[in-house]
Amino acid sequence: MTELPGYKQARRSQIVAAAQALLKAQDYDQIQMRDVADAADVALGTLYRYFTSKEHVYAAVLMDWAQPAFASDTADTATADTRPAELRVREKVRGIIASFERRPAFFKVCMLLQNSTDANAEALMEQFAAVAQRTLAADFAALGAQESVDTAMMAWGIISTMLSGAILHGHPIADAYRVVDAFVDLVAPRLA
Structure with a gap:
């Protein structure tokens, strides 16, 4: 996206914002590309x-929506969070659950796009996963390079499974918080 001229970046952002607003108001399955174009005030051909x-649009929406959580991934070391790793991890995994709890439609789209056949959507989802993994793995750094990545994948697997149960199958969301807290409790002694 950074290779686009400024006015095109602005139009792309306008489209993503409109698509995000639509997803906040209705289910993904109810949204058509025409709806996104109309909400963004662009022609359908322009959207394409x-x-x-x-x-592809909704993979970009997920990236944009998650940007605040990913901001710590690009923060410089001068402003690094100096709180204990256990506290950072616990806050981060609970924050992920809370974000999807507030916006369950975004979780549903995230799960749906895991199997996208659109190469552009697939590329954005791979980027989404890589940045999310790096962001979470940074808090597990005390475990060592490979183990921090492995532990971040385990944490994401637990979060994803518990959110699937809560959002897709009606299980209590409290179970998601309880299980991720238990996972952090297991890892915490090694983070100190």
């Missing part, structure tokens, strides 16, 4: 110049 499919 920026995005190859609805999946």
